[in-house]
Amino acid sequence: MPKQDPTPLPYGLLQYYQVHYILKVESGENGNFLARCEPITKGHFGNKQVVGVRWTGADEFAEVLQEDAKLIEMLKEVMLREGEIRVDPLDDHIRIYGKWIHEDSFAFNQAMLEIADRIAGHIKTRLHILNKPTP
Numbered sequence: 001m002p003k004q005d006p007t008p009l010p011y012g013l014l015q016y017y018q019v020h021y022i023l024k025v026e027s028g029e030n031g032n033f034l035a036r037c038e039p040i041t042k043g044h045f046g047n048k049q050v051v052g053v054r055w056t057g058a059d060e061f062a063e064v065l066q067e068d069a070k071l072i073e074m075l076k077e078v079m080l081r082e083g084e085i086r087v088d089p090l091d092d093h094i095r096i097y098g099k100w101i102h103e104d105s106f107a108f109n110q111a112m113l114e115i116a117d118r119i120a121g122h123i124k125t126r127l128h129i130l131n132k133p134t135p
Contacts, residue, residue, distance in 0.1 A: 016100040021116035023094040030089035033123055034058045039079035050079045071118050078111050
C-alpha cells in the first residue's frame with residue numbers, strides 16, 4: 001500500500017472566488033488611488049460588531065473616503081462579511097474588491113455593488129479635479 005501524504009497540496013481549481021469591480025481608467029494618476037478599508041470592531045464571536053472603519057493608503061484619497069459619512073455607514077453593514085475592501089490601481093484600470101469567499105457562501109451582494117459604485121464616483125471626481133486645466 002503506498003504511503004499517503006498527511007497534508008496533501010491542492011491541485012487544480014480552488015473553491016474560492018473573489019468579486020472584482022473594475023473601473024476602466026487610463027490616467028497617469030492611477031497610483032494615487034491605492035486604499036484599503038479595515039473594520040474597527042467591538043466584541044467577540046457572535047457579539048462582534050463593526051463600530052467604525054479605517055481607510056489607509058494614498059493619503060489624500062484615503063482621507064476623502066474616510067470623510068464620506070454615507071460610505072462609512074454602508075461599510076459598517078457589510079464589513080463583517082467582507083472582512084476588508086481594497087482599491088487597487090493598475091495601469092489601465094482600478095479594481096475594487098473584498099476578500100476571497102468559499103463557493104458555498106458565494107452570492108451577489110447588492111450592498112457591495114453600491115459601495116463599489118460610491119468609491120468609483122470618488123475616483124472619477126478626483127480624476128476630474130486632478131486633470132482640470134488651470135487657467
